[in-house]
Amino acid sequence: MLERTFIMLKPSCIERGLVGEIISRLERKGLKIIQVKFLKMSRELVEELYAVHRGKPFYDNLVKTLEGRRVVVMVVEGRRAIEVVRNIIGATDPVQALPGTIRGDLAIDLTDNLIHASDSRESYEKEYKIFFKEEELQTI
Numbered sequence: 741m742l743e744r745t746f747i748m749l750k751p752s753c754i755e756r757g758l759v760g761e762i763i764s765r766l767e768r769k770g771l772k773i774i775q776v777k778f779l780k781m782s783r784e785l786v787e788e789l790y791a792v793h794r795g796k797p798f799y800d801n802l803v804k805t806l807e808g809r810r811v812v813v814m815v816v817e818g819r820r821a822i823e824v825v826r827n828i829i830g831a832t833d834p835v836q837a838l839p840g841t842i843r844g845d846l847a848i849d850l851t852d853n854l855i856h857a858s859d860s861r862e863s864y865e866k867e868y869k870i871f872f873k874e875e876e877l878q879t880i
């Protein structure tokens with residue numbers, strides 16, 4: 741059974757020219773890109789995506805690093821894609837992320853940790869709908 745997950749490449753991926761490197765790592769693992777697009781994050785989109793973190797000490801800083809800046813959002817598919825992608829990207833804090841993971845190899849800042857991915861089926865269902873219409877995700 742194939743599963744899908746939602747991924748956002750944070751603004752520094754674009755600014756540092758790491759979009760291709762990261763998409764390549766996902767594809768080489770065997771994940772299929774179902775849809776991908778660039779967009780500018782509005783305040784509303786940031787607040788919707790990170791609604792569960794509202795009120796936490798790092799929330800304002802998180803909003804500041806994303807609001808008004810360009811990101812890449814995508815939906816990828818593969819066997820147990822949610823778990824696979826979480827493993828490929830590594831721990832939230834790049835200091836703890838193991839070498840070989842995206843954050844372990846390419847990031848050091850906690851807020852600007854390059855990439856976000858859904859942590860559960862429930863998060864995926866909520867997150868992809870913020871950025872994609874159902875018909876954009878049809879592959880046939």
Ligand code: CMP
Pocket residue numbers: 793798802832850851852853855856857
């Ligand atoms: P992300 O996977 O996008 O989910 C929430 C984001 O909040 C996280 O990655 C980091 O960018 C940011 N963040 C900043 N500080 C923390 C923290 N102490 N714990 C968790 N997330 C944090």
